[in-house]
Amino acid sequence: xxxxxxxxxxxxxxxxxxxxxVGCQACATSxxxxxxxxxxxxxxxxxxxxxxxxxxxxxxIHGFEVKEEGQAHSRIVNFPxxxxxxxxxxxxxxxxxxxxxxxxxxGIVLVxxxxxxxxxxxxxxxxxxxREYDQSDGVMKKCTLCxxxxxxxxxxxxxxxxACVKACPTGARHFGDLGDAxxxxxxxxxxxxxxxxxxEMGYKPVNKYLPPRPRRDAHTAKAEALxxxxxxxxxxxxxxxxxLLSSKRVVGRVSDIDNSGKLEG
Amino acid sequence: xxxxxxxxxxxxASGAGYGLLALLGLVGFNHGQASSVAFALVCMFIxxxxxxxxxxxxxxxxxxxxxxxxxxxxxxSSWLSREGVAAVITYVPALAFGLVWSGLIDAPRLIAxxxxxxxxxxxxxxxxxxxxxxxxKTIRAWNQMLTVPVYLVLGLATGSALLAGIxxxxxxxxxxxxxxxxxxxxxxxxxxxAYWRMIDEAPRDHTMESATGLGSIxxxxxxxxxHTSENYVQKEMGYAVARKHAKTLRRFVLVLLALALLAxxxxxxLSYFAILAAALALAAAVVERWLFFAEAQHVVTLFYGAKxx
Numbered sequence: 001x002x003x004x005x006x007x008x009x010x011x012x013x014x015x016x017x018x019x020x021x022v023g024c025q026a027c028a029t030s031x032x033x034x035x036x037x038x039x040x041x042x043x044x045x046x047x048x049x050x051x052x053x054x055x056x057x058x059x060x061i062h063g064f065e066v067k068e069e070g071q072a073h074s075r076i077v078n079f080p081x082x083x084x085x086x087x088x089x090x091x092x093x094x095x096x097x098x099x100x101x102x103x104x105x106x107g108i109v110l111v112x113x114x115x116x117x118x119x120x121x122x123x124x125x126x127x128x129x130x131r132e133y134d135q136s137d138g139v140m141k142k143c144t145l146c147x148x149x150x151x152x153x154x155x156x157x158x159x160x161x162x163a164c165v166k167a168c169p170t171g172a173r174h175f176g177d178l179g180d181a182x183x184x185x186x187x188x189x190x191x192x193x194x195x196x197x198x199x200e201m202g203y204k205p206v207n208k209y210l211p212p213r214p215r216r217d218a219h220t221a222k223a224e225a226l227x228x229x230x231x232x233x234x235x236x237x238x239x240x241x242x243x244l245l246s247s248k249r250v251v252g253r254v255s256d257i258d259n260s261g262k263l264e265g
Numbered sequence: 266x267x268x269x270x271x272x273x274x275x276x277x278a279s280g281a282g283y284g285l286l287a288l289l290g291l292v293g294f295n296h297g298q299a300s301s302v303a304f305a306l307v308c309m310f311i312x313x314x315x316x317x318x319x320x321x322x323x324x325x326x327x328x329x330x331x332x333x334x335x336x337x338x339x340x341x342s343s344w345l346s347r348e349g350v351a352a353v354i355t356y357v358p359a360l361a362f363g364l365v366w367s368g369l370i371d372a373p374r375l376i377a378x379x380x381x382x383x384x385x386x387x388x389x390x391x392x393x394x395x396x397x398x399x400x401x402k403t404i405r406a407w408n409q410m411l412t413v414p415v416y417l418v419l420g421l422a423t424g425s426a427l428l429a430g431i432x433x434x435x436x437x438x439x440x441x442x443x444x445x446x447x448x449x450x451x452x453x454x455x456x457x458x459a460y461w462r463m464i465d466e467a468p469r470d471h472t473m474e475s476a477t478g479l480g481s482i483x484x485x486x487x488x489x490x491x492h493t494s495e496n497y498v499q500k501e502m503g504y505a506v507a508r509k510h511a512k513t514l515r516r517f518v519l520v521l522l523a524l525a526l527l528a529x530x531x532x533x534x535l536s537y538f539a540i541l542a543a544a545l546a547l548a549a550a551v552v553e554r555w556l557f558f559a560e561a562q563h564v565v566t567l568f569y570g571a572k573x574x
Contacts, residue, residue, distance in 0.1 A: 002339045018479075028491070052494045060496075062568060063489030064473075066482045076488055077479055081568060090402065096336035096346035115335055118328020120501065121345055124266070127403045127471075129498040129565035138328025195478045198471060198564065201402060209478055 002095040004088065005104035011179035012106045012145055013085050013206035014162065015188055019213045021172040023061055023078030030167035031059040031082075031143075038148045040113070044136040056132045058082055058143040059164055068215075077212055080173070082164075083130035083143035084197065084205030085109050091122035091131060100140070107179070107206060108147055113139045127198050128205075150175070178206050266404065267504040268558035271326040276394060277423070277550045279319030279352075280416065283387040284424020286312040286359055288445075290384030292428075293366045293376045304435045305367030311431065312424075313359060320352055344400050348393035355386040391420045398557075405467055405574060406561040411460040418456050419550050422449035426525060426546040429532060429539035438536035446539070447529045450546060454522045457553060461515055464560070469573035476567035487570040502563035514556050521549035 035058055036043045045055030062079040085102075089109050092100045099116035102109050111122075111131075116139035123131040123140060131142045146162035149155060159166065165173045176185035185208075188194065194208035229235045289308055292299075299305035324330040337353065339346040362379040364370040395416035398407040425446040432438045473487075474480025495503075528542035564574045 003342045023489075054492075054494055054496060056497070057492070060491035062487075062491050064477055064479060065486045065488040066479050066484070067486070068483035071483075074483070074486075077477075079477060081491075093342040094345065094400075096339050096343045096349060097332070098335070098339050115332065116329070117332045117335060119326075119336070119345065121343075121397070123498070123501060124563070125401055125403060127476075127564040129502065129568055132497045133328070133501070135328075135497075140328075197478055198476055200470065200475065201564070211478065212482065 002092050002098050002100060004092060004102055007087060008104055008107045009179050010106045010177050011085075011087070011206045012108055012150070012176070013178045013185070013208070014082075014145075014165070015174040015176070015178075015185045015194055015208045015210060016080055017172040017174070017192075017210040018077050018079060019172075019210060020170045021061075021078040021080060021168075022170055023063060023076075024169060025061055026167045026169055027080060027164035027173060028057060028059045028061055030163045032057055034146060034149070034163035035144065038146070039110075039144045040141050042134075042137060043141060044134050046135065056134045056141045058130075058132070058141060060129075066212075071215075075212070075215055080164075081128065081130070082207075083109060083145075084128055084203075084207040085143075085145060087204035087206060089203060090125040094121050094125045096121070108145045109142070110144055110147065111140050111142055113137070116140055127201050127203070145175075178208065266558045266561045266563060267501045268555050269326050271322045273551060273554045273558070275319040275323035276416070277319075277547065277554050278315045278322070279394070280391055280420035280550065281423035281427060281547060282312050282315030282317075282319060283355075283391045284420035284422065285427050286316070286355075286424070287384040287387040287421065288424055288428050289366070290362060290380040290382075290387065293362060293380030294384070297376055298368050298373055299366050300437060301435070302367050302369065304431075304437055305363065307435070308428070308431055309359075309363035309367065311427065313356075313363070316352070316355075344393055344396040348390065348397060351386065351390040351393050355383070355390050358382040358386055388417065391417055403564045404561045405469065405564075406464040407557075409460065409463055409467065411456060411463055415453070415456050415460050415553075418449060418453045419553065422446065422453040423543070423546045423550050425449050426529065426539065426543035429529070429536075430543040433532065433536035433539045436536075438532070438539065440533065443529050443532050443539065446542065447526055450522055450526045450529065450542075453549075454519060454526070457518065457522070471564050471567060471574045473567050473570075473572055476564070490569060498565055499569060502565050503569055504559060505562075506559065508560065511556065511560050514552060518549050518553045518556065521545050521552065525549060 032043060043056045047053050059080060059082040062081055064077045064079050065074045066077055067074040085107055089102060092102050092109060097115050097117055099112045100122050118138045120133055123133060131140050134141050150160050152160060161175050165175045174185050174188060176183045178185055180186060189208045192210040194210050196205050289312060324333045327333060336346055336349045340350045358379055362383045365372045365375045365379060392413060395413035399412040402408050429442040429446050432442055473485045477485055479485045525542045525545035528538045528545055532538035532542060562574050567574050
């Protein structure tokens with residue numbers, strides 16, 4: 001049934017931290033690995049070793065360059081993009097067959113590969129490019145939120161998370177119930193100002209993005225207030241050590257000490 | 266948007282077929298039984314033939330054509346499903362109308378009501394086709410007030426030119442047919458021109474900044490795409506090949522429509538010119554439909570380097 005179910009109390013989704021994502025593609029590859037044999041299997045590739053390899057991936061990691069006003073250098077933001085499991089997904093309501101549906105119990109948006117006719121209209125209706133058509137399989141593929149992991153009792157409890165979340169080496173991906181204000185993911189969103197993509201379109205995405213923190217690097221960071229020398233015995237010891245180490249006998253280390261610069265200000 | 270040939274063929278062929286069918290229904294409503302069985306059968310055969318070819322071709326682009334019947338189930342929410350249902354239902358009054366209008370079944374009192382129902386259902390079907398596109402918020406050029414009227418008027422105009430053309434072959438050509446076709450072609454020309462003005466002026470509300478949410482930091486540009494060759498999203502939604510020729514092709518559509526108009530005027534002197542008019546109008550509809558897809562920009566392109574959508 002492609003009419004939407006009444007809004008569920010449980011809203012499972014991802015929170016993606018754009019501050020800590022390093023763009024390593026581990027989430028994308030582990031997604032492909034798990035889902036090539038899971039619910040969405042197969043996830044076909046065509047010409048994988050040729051000059052123009054293409055294939056179905058449910059998670060894509062973009063890189064954006066953001067130019068801040070008054071900054072000489074722009075910053076790079078790694079930006080994972082996958083299905084946001086919208087509360088009001090147009091990809092579901094446009095489906096003519098009922099293959100595309102939103103689960104009433106937890107809000108996950110899925111495609112039934114047995115009834116999908118491969119008309120592609122859902123991919124036209126999605127503003128986020130979350131759906132990719134599998135040419136060889138003739139049906140639409142999308143993120144399942146690893147529905148075959150998160151409820152899988154054959155897995156250890158700590159593994160019952162989406163493959164992308166498990167794989168992320170920097171902990172930039174978080175999974176949980178965004179319908180529950182007391183969940184870890186909801187707290188994270190509240191604390192860090194998590195936001196929706198294209199909120200003006202009105203699809204109410206469940207997944208949230210955490211904005212990059214204000215930058216702190218050599219060009220822009222204000223030097224943190226350093227303790228001023230107070231003339232104590234400790235200070236005098238460090239000044240003596242600094243002089244000693246700055247002497248020409250330990251050339252190889254001079255630059256390091258200069259860079260730390262802690263006591264020279 | 267990628268212009269799939271099967272969808273272009275479907276929407277233009279079935280549009281003309283439904284336009285012709287609607288006009289035949291009205292002819293039946295107005296005049297009763299057709300003047301000859303052969304004329305009626307040829308008209309009905311061409312109308313239903315175009316519709317059927319169109320519907321079949323629309324299933325060619327499906328990944329699983331054998332499951333197409335499932336598309337009739339979700340009419341509560343999906344315009345594509347509604348189109349399927351309307352298309353299937355229309356066959357019933359259309360076939361019944363063809364039988365009584367041609368005189369194969371002698372029931373003159375049924376001609377007028379069946380004609381009206383057929384005409385209404387034909388237009389409802391074209392309306393649902395237009396709504397599939399007009400209801401997509403993700404594609405600014407389609408999510409416009411004039412999208413559906415253009416579908417309706419182009420269907421009627423091409424159908425009307427076809428009717429005049431067929432009538433000329435059967436020596437049944439009437440001045441009224443030419444006048445109606447000229448009026449519809451003129452309406453198509455004006456509406457399409459207005460549609461292009463509309464999409465050129467429609468605000469581009471969505472930006473790379475709002476798509477990524479990074480606008481609060483600064484201006485956003487694409488640094489690296491996630492894959493080394495084009496993926497499905499780029500091929501299907503990022504089609505931009507035609508954009509540089511759009512201006513020329515738009516003029517081409519208007520010229521074809523204007524030539525069809527002139528041919529219709531000429532048909533007043535020599536009725537066979539209506540056949541040429543029908544061919545020109547159909548050619549205009551095909552190019553128009555191709556542009557309708559090729560010019561349409563999808564919001565997802567914002568993630569792939571488009572500045573606004």
